Amino acid sequence: MLHSLSLSRRKAALALVLGAAACLPLTAQSQAAKSALNLAMVAEPPTLDIQSTPADLVCIIMQHVYEPLFTFDAKAALVPMLAESMPKISADGKLYSITLRKGVKLHNGRELNADDVVASLKRWMEVSPRGKSVSAQVADLTAKGPLAVEISLKNAYAPLLSQLAMASGMAAIMAKESLAQPLREYVGTGPYRFKERRPDQYVLLTRFDGYSARAEVASGYGGKRVAMVEELRFVPVPNANTRVEGALAGQFHYADLLPIEALARLEKASGKAVPIMTPSFGFPYLVFNTKDGSLAQQPVRKAVQIALGEGEMLAAGFGDTRFFIAEGNHFPKGTPFYSDAGTSNYNERDARKAKAQAEQAGYKGDPIRILTSRQYDFHYNMALIMAEQLKKAGFKAELNVVEWATLLQRRADPKLWDIYITHSGLFPEPMLSPPQLGDGAPGWWSSPAKTAALAALNQEPNPAKRGALWGKVQQVVYDEVPYIHVGKFASLSARAPALQGYTPFTYPFFWNTSLKN
Structure with a gap:
């Protein structure tokens, strides 16, 4: 684990944050006590284009600006968002x-229509790794009236709605006139609109007074969304x-992804900060470069796995x-996609056997x-x-x-790395993560066994049958080692007592969310 900072270094580091806050617009500072949230994130976002990465x-910030056609409720069930109902x-x-x-309403005041949706989804299928995988399944995408869209597929593709609902790398619906590559304007339909970005200082979002909320009770990412504070x-x-x-110190209303060793301090800090444990948060995984370098050959990747x-x-x-x-099954026991296929290869830690295999x-x-x-x-401690x-x-x-932004850049070049470490949330559909299950994501995994196993999984419309088919995909992952599922983890964050x-x-x-007076 990371060593604690000395008291002087802590004060110096905190002073930098306070200094950054001091650079905020005067209006934002004056409103901070009652209508603005200061939210501490792990890094500077590499982009604000939620479709492209x-x-x-990027998802955490820009999901407040953009919305998808569908989303997930608190029980991970698909529900409509910009769509009137399920298709x-x-x-x-x-x-x-x-x-x-x-x-x-879009943030530019115009009403959303089917042309915006078609243009947005076409762009998503061009720039997003997830979108590119969906694009391979799409035969046609057309507007059938001001508020009607049709998606025609080449074959049945069971994960389609989950792909359209996923927040990360979102199939975000944007004003068609704002579309560009790269994006220069961020015009969505969300409860907050983009106002300003100052690199290494903040991204500022403001409440969109023209927001059109759903009527259903809020549940997970679904239902009614209300911007109760003026600024994020x-x-x-x-x-x-x-x-x-x-x-x-009370500088932040929310602080994301904190070191686990900070839990004891947070628990003792009554009235200053409230620790938050997010169970079943996600899984760390190791992505292997199957295209170039030391691990391009599957037998060497097997040796590393051992x-x-x-x-x-x-x-x-x-x-x-x-x-x-510490468990090798990608999905937890009791869920539809639980399987122990291939897990005999998990957590071997056999240096002698691995060395012989490598030779x-x-x-x-x-x-x-x-x-x-x-x-x-x-990530660093595991590395x-x-x-x-x-x-x-x-x-x-x-x-x-x-730096994280540098890692995101370098992983796109197969000449620069052999393994990179990342993590993903736990989602109810296998094709949502990791991206390496699709095509073209860093790692560049491609094989006949992968293609066959995924085709069987994705073309099966019966949810009861898809669980067993996922087990066959998981077996191929253990056999070919394009990535390694390290295990599952919960996350630690913190909120101010005033954040309700x-x-x-x-x-x-x-x-x-709101601020208690």
């Missing part, structure tokens, strides 16, 4: 007819301990056993470049342990520690 940070689906599963809600100010605070100090002890990595990343579970595979001592960042402290496990098995492991109505979810949101 699966980065969680009509043809008997063969190839035609989806979607009706939009009437009177939904997302402040990049890369140092995890500085986020802790800011929360305890060398790793995921349990030890989780213990280093999270420490407190309340915050992690047999022809490994010649080339560096294995591990790309990681300190923005998520558990340290992983590097030592690989060295014990005879691999030449190199740790490349960079916050409900923990994978991607924290701040509509329906």
